[in-house]
Amino acid sequence: MPTLWLVCLLLVLAAAGFVMGRARALASAGGDARTLHSLPNYYGFNVALTSLVPALAVLAVWLLAQPIIVDTRVSKLIPADMVPEGSTIGLVMSDVRRVAAGLDLAVDTGLLRAPEAAALSANERDVRSLLGEVGVALGADVRPEVLAAAQRSRELNHAGRLLMTVLVTGLALAGLGWAYVRTNKEFRARNVVERGVLVLLIVAASLAILTTIGIVLSMLFETSNFFRLHDWKDFFFGSTWAPNFRGDSELSILPLLWGTLYISFIALLVSVPIGLFAAIYLSEYAGKATRALAKPLLEILAGIPTIVYGLFALLTVGPTLAKVFGKGGLLGVEWMAGATSVLTAGVVMGIMLIPFVSSLSDDIINAVPQSMRDGSLGLGATRSETVRQVVLPAALPGIVGAILLAASRAIGETMIVVMGAGAIAKFSLNPLDTMTTITTRIVSQLTGDTDFASPETLVAFALGLTLFVLTLGLNVLALYIVRKYREQYE
Amino acid sequence: MTDLSANSAPATRHGASLLKQNARTRRRNRAEARFRAYGIAAIAVGLAMLLVLVFNIVSKGVGAYSQTFVTLEVELSESKLDKKGNRDIEEIKKVSTFGYAPLINNAFAAAVKEGGLETRLKPKDQAGILSKSAPAQLRDYVIANPDKIGETVSFRFLANSRVDGYLKGRVTRDSIANDKSISAEQLDFVDQLAAAGILKKTFNPDFVLGSDASDQRPESAGIGVSMVGSLFMMLVVLALSLPIGVAASIYLEEFAPKNWITDIIEVNISNLAAVPSIVFGILGLAVFINYMHLPMSAPLVGGLVLTLMTLPTIIISTRASLKAVPPSIRDAALGVGASKMQAVFHHVLPLAAPGILTGTIIGLAQALGETAPLLLIGMVGFIASNPPDSLAAGLLSPNSAMPAQIYEWAKRADPAFYERAWGGIIILLVFLVTMNTLAVILRRRFERRW
Numbered sequence: 049m050p051t052l053w054l055v056c057l058l059l060v061l062a063a064a065g066f067v068m069g070r071a072r073a074l075a076s077a078g079g080d081a082r083t084l085h086s087l088p089n090y091y092g093f094n095v096a097l098t099s100l101v102p103a104l105a106v107l108a109v110w111l112l113a114q115p116i117i118v119d120t121r122v123s124k125l126i127p128a129d130m131v132p133e134g135s136t137i138g139l140v141m142s143d144v145r146r147v148a149a150g151l152d153l154a155v156d157t158g159l160l161r162a163p164e165a166a167a168l169s170a171n172e173r174d175v176r177s178l179l180g181e182v183g184v185a186l187g188a189d190v191r192p193e194v195l196a197a198a199q200r201s202r203e204l205n206h207a208g209r210l211l212m213t214v215l216v217t218g219l220a221l222a223g224l225g226w227a228y229v230r231t232n233k234e235f236r237a238r239n240v241v242e243r244g245v246l247v248l249l250i251v252a253a254s255l256a257i258l259t260t261i262g263i264v265l266s267m268l269f270e271t272s273n274f275f276r277l278h279d280w281k282d283f284f285f286g287s288t289w290a291p292n293f294r295g296d297s298e299l300s301i302l303p304l305l306w307g308t309l310y311i312s313f314i315a316l317l318v319s320v321p322i323g324l325f326a327a328i329y330l331s332e333y334a335g336k337a338t339r340a341l342a343k344p345l346l347e348i349l350a351g352i353p354t355i356v357y358g359l360f361a362l363l364t365v366g367p368t369l370a371k372v373f374g375k376g377g378l379l380g381v382e383w384m385a386g387a388t389s390v391l392t393a394g395v396v397m398g399i400m401l402i403p404f405v406s407s408l409s410d411d412i413i414n415a416v417p418q419s420m421r422d423g424s425l426g427l428g429a430t431r432s433e434t435v436r437q438v439v440l441p442a443a444l445p446g447i448v449g450a451i452l453l454a455a456s457r458a459i460g461e462t463m464i465v466v467m468g469a470g471a472i473a474k475f476s477l478n479p480l481d482t483m484t485t486i487t488t489r490i491v492s493q494l495t496g497d498t499d500f501a502s503p504e505t506l507v508a509f510a511l512g513l514t515l516f517v518l519t520l521g522l523n524v525l526a527l528y529i530v531r532k533y534r535e536q537y538e
Numbered sequence: 539m540t541d542l543s544a545n546s547a548p549a550t551r552h553g554a555s556l557l558k559q560n561a562r563t564r565r566r567n568r569a570e571a572r573f574r575a576y577g578i579a580a581i582a583v584g585l586a587m588l589l590v591l592v593f594n595i596v597s598k599g600v601g602a603y604s605q606t607f608v609t610l611e612v613e614l615s616e617s618k619l620d621k622k623g624n625r626d627i628e629e630i631k632k633v634s635t636f637g638y639a640p641l642i643n644n645a646f647a648a649a650v651k652e653g654g655l656e657t658r659l660k661p662k663d664q665a666g667i668l669s670k671s672a673p674a675q676l677r678d679y680v681i682a683n684p685d686k687i688g689e690t691v692s693f694r695f696l697a698n699s700r701v702d703g704y705l706k707g708r709v710t711r712d713s714i715a716n717d718k719s720i721s722a723e724q725l726d727f728v729d730q731l732a733a734a735g736i737l738k739k740t741f742n743p744d745f746v747l748g749s750d751a752s753d754q755r756p757e758s759a760g761i762g763v764s765m766v767g768s769l770f771m772m773l774v775v776l777a778l779s780l781p782i783g784v785a786a787s788i789y790l791e792e793f794a795p796k797n798w799i800t801d802i803i804e805v806n807i808s809n810l811a812a813v814p815s816i817v818f819g820i821l822g823l824a825v826f827i828n829y830m831h832l833p834m835s836a837p838l839v840g841g842l843v844l845t846l847m848t849l850p851t852i853i854i855s856t857r858a859s860l861k862a863v864p865p866s867i868r869d870a871a872l873g874v875g876a877s878k879m880q881a882v883f884h885h886v887l888p889l890a891a892p893g894i895l896t897g898t899i900i901g902l903a904q905a906l907g908e909t910a911p912l913l914l915i916g917m918v919g920f921i922a923s924n925p926p927d928s929l930a931a932g933l934l935s936p937n938s939a940m941p942a943q944i945y946e947w948a949k950r951a952d953p954a955f956y957e958r959a960w961g962g963i964i965i966l967l968v969f970l971v972t973m974n975t976l977a978v979i980l981r982r983r984f985e986r987r988w
Binding site: 052111112115145238242245246248249250252253254255256257259260262263266267269270321322323324325326328329330332333342345346348349351352353354355356358359360362363364399402403406430431432433435436453456457459460461462463466467487490491494495500508509512515516519520523524527 | 566567569570572573574576577578579580581583584585587588591594595598781782783785786788789790793794802803806807808809810812813814815816817818819820821823824825828829830831846849850853877878879903906907908909910913914916918930941944945948956959960963966967970974
């Protein structure tokens, strides 16, 4: 893996730079560190960082940019009339990439020599069977244009990699040399190094922004591709979810949204009363010992991975519900067809959210000033009356915020609904019906063989974007309410 | 005093007495008791759920750690394995697993004869109680030890998952009525073998150390290789999220000026912490796989996605522990002439280190149990059969991860896999409990209250 080697080389250069810079500074001071401007190590760090950081930055940018540049240059080689009806240039390009990867593999395994691969002609050899030998299966015979484009993209990639190696190594050496020459006892090494470190800290802090931009851009880009292939009115206002991989699918978010909201509603129905009462008891009634025992135990529920809850829904809660409500069950009714249902997923998700609601409400109830309680108790109210008529109304905005946060968790939860809710999208009020959610459909549309040119795959990005906007909105609203409420008592 | 207060009855108004509750007070007190009971009930329900969950996991998962084995003396006959008798390894390799099946059949016939067992089953059906991996196990042994050909060697074969389920009570004679892969006579035969001590249920290290198997052979599926996959992912997460997270928190907490850019970054981080994990999976698929062409299913990609997911958690906890270091420490350092950077790196950071470590461990534990993003970057649906042999292979060759492997088992049709899914969860939870305990111990041991 040449990139890894390149990084290793840069690290070795930096280490050498550290030793050299430190030695040169000391030598310039005649071996007496007291006459240096900065501590000797700073001179070493200066040389090491000047050599390493710009080189690594260029390497990272290059690795990100090279695929786009190569793609745009290569896609010009493909004549517009070659793109088949109903397909896109993207599909042809993915063919090109597969052929190029196959040729690389063939050269690596020794099936072809490098010049042979570059001079290969589709008319003379059966490229498809050749690539099949190295394990790259192609759907159709390779057309000459595709092969030429693949060869061109290999050529560009090789040239790019070579150029990158030379440039990055050169930059590292230049940085090393420059910093080394600048090193003498008057040089303010500490100030320079500290300024450099500050820049690195700022870069790390902006990574969070970069992640958000990455999320939004990647989803926006694919979503706009989706809306080019599929009517947006059908997506937002249609009534049927029926993906069909032969095309002509009906992809509407409404039935999925209904399932998501219904399951979340049941989850909140389970978790809010239990969590809220637990929080009230723990903060208003329980003694220190009870609190110290019960609170961490309840919070274990929050630390259990969702896959465990999913399995619990699929293999324990679902079958148990089916034994009660299903065919030949205890009630003798036939309301449930299988183990998966809205109720299964909702109840299990509710259990997961209990500690979430309880610890958030606990914090909020504790933030209500003690003087309010004392006043109420002094007027002769019982404890429960104090809680119901004084503490809860005062804490209400915060509790609403906590419930909104819980709702946002429920809407974005994936594993429990993937395993417990089912796969049929429909509008139904029966909690024992199977229904499906936004997250479940994202998983099912994006797992397995995905073809990034069909609306059936791309719809997952539109769903993801909707999910992102929905949860983000709920979170911002909840945080706003909680913050507003906190200001009230501070 | 008490006498006095008892004798001097309080002034009664409307016939009310402090000593005797009136109807309204009784009602209010009843309401109070009810309210209290609701609280206790809510906590009891929460704890009961935890108990049910743990009991369920342990009772259903413990079975995965023991497995039924059949011990047989197999004669590695030269006439079948090495017809020319020259022990040429290439010649021996030409005998496929089908060629080994008769050896096992003969071994069963010999065992039946020796043990005086009575069965009307043909040797081929007797061998049907073994796992489909048995001939391959024999063949691997012979290829590794060609000099043993001609001798009789004792082997421990895995029994078929149905036989295993029969010994564990999952499979009964009723439930196999329509099952083509095992018959009631074979179960009778299993009873006899168990009585003769040839067939035994013992601890199965291969579940912890081995790799996943195809859906035909639940008995030989293990979680070991996916554990290695998880380990490599955690290495990536640790190597990236700890330095980046700490650097970001130092900047935001110690250096950032209060302006709108800093505000945006802060709001951003708290919002990222609440973004559903599947969205990070979509990001990983779109950016790392679709755009940067990193290999699908590689632990490196999984690690990158989980890093982005864990970063907000680590930043939030690191900032809290930086904030907990009192300003007097910074002032003292600055006062003796340290630069701001030196004060932070030489004094504040070491004092905040235990808190940072605790937050990092908790973040890693969260990442270890996360499944949804791994489904999107393809860490399910295939079988990684061998543990990777180098660091690069560990990062780049396709592998699974523990939670993804558990999901994969839960999806399969054979109920024998469910036991393994629960068993895998036990291991996952053991890891999580260990990590969280470590975090608590670190916090207790090193945390300073200022």
